[in-house]
């Protein structure tokens with residue numbers, strides 16, 4: 001782990017051309033709780049699960065956490081809008097730039113893991129695909145913009161309720177994805193001379209290195225200065241607006257495209273690879289569940305984009321589908337995703353505030369459940385060059 005953290009420090013040092021401290025301390029708490037961290041000027045406090053080091057999947061999260069908190073020593077602790085420093089912990093502080101503070105920190109955290117060879121190119125692209133999947137699942141992406149999400153964090157992101165996925169979008173998640181698109185757009189417009197890192201370097205040199213914050217409008221101005229072009233439309237659509245982000249358009253600058261497929265819900269890993277996918281969409285109720293009191297399979301969210309809207313409510317305890325018990329997520333998946341088809345109507349029995357009720361839901365198609373970022377078949381020289389300088393990795397050919 002020490003050598004991995006060293007590689008993270010070196011990869012991020014190379015982005016800024018030096019380290020702005022004499023000594024930096026990583027404090028790592030291991031427990032049985034979740035994952036999280038807090039950035040300070042010359043240190044960070046990170047918490048992670050005690051047994052997160054042997055599984056590659058969990059260890060990737062540990063590396064992302066450490067990389068994220070370390071990157072904050074520049075982005076947020078030194079590069080920040082003026083309201084964020086010196087920080088007043090006694091009251092709410094309002095900024096429309098948390099997508100750049102937290103989302104871009106997430107973006108550079110994972111990108112520097114790629115640069116440090118701690119993430120393979122495939123792991124890096126799979127991480128983008130997972131984020132796209134999570135973003136597209138949330139109807140709130142069409143309701144709340146990134147700048148609103150930042151400004152309203154005190155009453156929304158940190159005060160989630162049963163309707164949060166329908167009304168809000170995380171500035172971490174979408175900010176990370178918009179950072180990806182912005183980096184690719186800047187590289188494309190400047191013939192790969194500059195990337196998003198140049199924007200951060202200029203903000204650091206002009207403000208952060210002198211211990212001052214900047215007015216919020218400076219962010220867009222600095223991007224426009226780096227590219228000598230307008231980003232009015234980009235900000236209007238993807239930062240201050242809710243226009244769906246056309247990921248394919250931006251990924252194509254790097255010779256990549258999005259591939260969307262339907263997963264076979266009955267797929268058994270020991271079977272033939274081809275059975276992992278199927279041509280028809282999976283049937284979908286349009287809700288997420290949570291287990292309450294140790295055994296009650298309960299509706300947590302009902303998506304406004306799904307067919308259960310108006311039929312089932314958050315906090316309904318699921319009991320049966322077509323008369324057969326559903327006590328676990330596995331049983332629910334079997335009755336809906338495996339057994340049923342899009343267009344089937346199912347009878348759903350629930351306890352609603354202790355009262356037995358039955359309602360019918362006509363199943364819809366699940367949003368594409370398999371999204372992959374893959375290389376295009378005939379890349380141009382420009383696409384290959386951009387890909388290689390962006391990820392500091394050779395063009396993958398057909399192998400990703």
Ligand SMILES: [Zn+2]
Pocket residue numbers: 068072102105
């Ligand atoms: Zn953070």
